Amino acid sequence: MRTGLLGWYGPGRRPWTETLLLLGILALAVEEGLSQWLHTDGPLRPARTAVVVLAALSLLFARRYPVASAVLPVLTGGLFNRAFPGLFSVYYLAFLGRTGPAVAGGAVIAVLSAVRADSLVGWAGSTGSQLLVQAATLSFGLWLHGRRVLIRTLHEQVETLRRERELRAEQARAAERARIAREMHDVLAHRLSLLVLHAGVLRDQARAGTVAADPDRLTHRLELLRTTAARSLDDLRDVLGALRADPPARSVEDGPPSAAGTAGVPAPALRDLTELVGEATQAGQRVELALSGDPEAVPTTHRLAVHRVVQEALTNARKYAPAAAVTVRVDYGTTATAVEVRNGPGGASSKGSGTGGGYGLVGLRERVGALGGHLDAGPDGAGGFRLSARLPASGRSPHAVPPASGRPPRAVPPVADALNPAGGAGRDPARVPADDPGSDSSSQPKDTA
Numbered sequence: 266m267r268t269g270l271l272g273w274y275g276p277g278r279r280p281w282t283e284t285l286l287l288l289g290i291l292a293l294a295v296e297e298g299l300s301q302w303l304h305t306d307g308p309l310r311p312a313r314t315a316v317v318v319l320a321a322l323s324l325l326f327a328r329r330y331p332v333a334s335a336v337l338p339v340l341t342g343g344l345f346n347r348a349f350p351g352l353f354s355v356y357y358l359a360f361l362g363r364t365g366p367a368v369a370g371g372a373v374i375a376v377l378s379a380v381r382a383d384s385l386v387g388w389a390g391s392t393g394s395q396l397l398v399q400a401a402t403l404s405f406g407l408w409l410h411g412r413r414v415l416i417r418t419l420h421e422q423v424e425t426l427r428r429e430r431e432l433r434a435e436q437a438r439a440a441e442r443a444r445i446a447r448e449m450h451d452v453l454a455h456r457l458s459l460l461v462l463h464a465g466v467l468r469d470q471a472r473a474g475t476v477a478a479d480p481d482r483l484t485h486r487l488e489l490l491r492t493t494a495a496r497s498l499d500d501l502r503d504v505l506g507a508l509r510a511d512p513p514a515r516s517v518e519d520g521p522p523s524a525a526g527t528a529g530v531p532a533p534a535l536r537d538l539t540e541l542v543g544e545a546t547q548a549g550q551r552v553e554l555a556l557s558g559d560p561e562a563v564p565t566t567h568r569l570a571v572h573r574v575v576q577e578a579l580t581n582a583r584k585y586a587p588a589a590a591v592t593v594r595v596d597y598g599t600t601a602t603a604v605e606v607r608n609g610p611g612g613a614s615s616k617g618s619g620t621g622g623g624y625g626l627v628g629l630r631e632r633v634g635a636l637g638g639h640l641d642a643g644p645d646g647a648g649g650f651r652l653s654a655r656l657p658a659s660g661r662s663p664h665a666v667p668p669a670s671g672r673p674p675r676a677v678p679p680v681a682d683a684l685n686p687a688g689g690a691g692r693d694p695a696r697v698p699a700d701d702p703g704s705d706s707s708s709q710p711k712d713t714a
Contacts, residue, residue, distance in 0.1 A: 317341055320350045321569045332366050339370045343377025352402050359406025362414070367406065371399030445626035449501075454625065455541075455576045462548040463490045481625060489547060545579045549591040552579065558597030563639050567602045567656050569633050571595055574640075577625045578606035578652040586610065589649065601638075602619035602656040610648035627652070680695065 326334040335354035342351020351374050356369035358455040375395040391562075467486055542554045545557040560568055575593055582591050589609040596603045626642055633640045638656035 313345060316343060320491060324353060331361055334364065339373050343374040355399060355428055356402045359403050360409050362410045364407065366491060367403055371403055375399055383525060398509055417558055450511055450628060451573050451576060452500040455498065455580045456493060456500060458580045459493045459544060459548045460490065462583055463493065465550055539597065539619040540574060541576060550579065552593060554593045556595050560597050563597045563602055570636060570656060571602060572602045573632060573652050574629060574652065575606060576605050577629055582608040600658050605653040607645055607651050608649050
């Protein structure tokens, strides 16, 4: 919206430039009036002088009324040979992009100048010179208009790019926060739940009065606590170090950055799943692991996702169904990698059946979804809970060796319970007391916080 005197002053304009232009128009009006008065004789001299002055003053309205303000300057330019006001009007209309009125104004000046000629030679010279002058004026105005449009377009593009860059930066920050939260949850929730379970067993033994009777068992349990805490610190340092490091160059089979977890964190291999189950067994969980297929033929992102699914399922089972048996099945197939973790009912103290609203399952869905897979979590219909994921092999490395066909699943026996360090077939199951903080929740794991 234009503001100020006749639209000349407004936001974003330079006051001194506008003032000089206005003073120039007023000076032009005075000059045109004096020139017309001095070069005109007869009774029409006052009227012609007034018309010429009004034509010059009408340029003051050019910003607000560009077409209407050009009528009088164009007529005086053709009839009275007052060239400058008419040329300025033609130029200004072209500068504003009003090509039609600008061409019409130049043509009117040329035609009136030709009509005013008193001989054929004068007519040819007047018409030719007027056409050249009007064409040059029109071309100059159109060139400036195109330049102004180009500059405005470039400014708009720069502003659009700036907004897009800010939006991408905000999205990157949000994705980084989600990635850090997911990795911290995956690393710490598992280890801390093991610490809670070990501490609960020690408390149970202390209440039962069996600690003093078996100091070796107590020593071994305390060593497990120390080892688990030390591994928690190591895992935390690994994740923090990976988050601080620059991400390495990625290949096609690694998939999108969000799917691979934290850059720099090594993908777990088969022995890591066995170790994961072993740690849970040492803490008192009853876990059975069955593996099939060749994990080495699976992309690292798929192995990491499988590891996180199993880790999350074991953590939730320890929290919400500590006394339930857990079955873990992983199939590294040629077309897809499938993982399923089931736990039985958690006992009479278990309540609820929701699928929860914590961060663990949310992070798993993001990780699995980024690989084109699907995650299912919910009650299994028998009072327990089932967590499964299927990852298509589209991200499989073309150089990976395909798994041997027809290989039967191999069962990995649970690690001997830590409460029986001497070994043996008999396993002394660790029991979490009923008043343990993790034993009053649903057998259907809601999710870890």
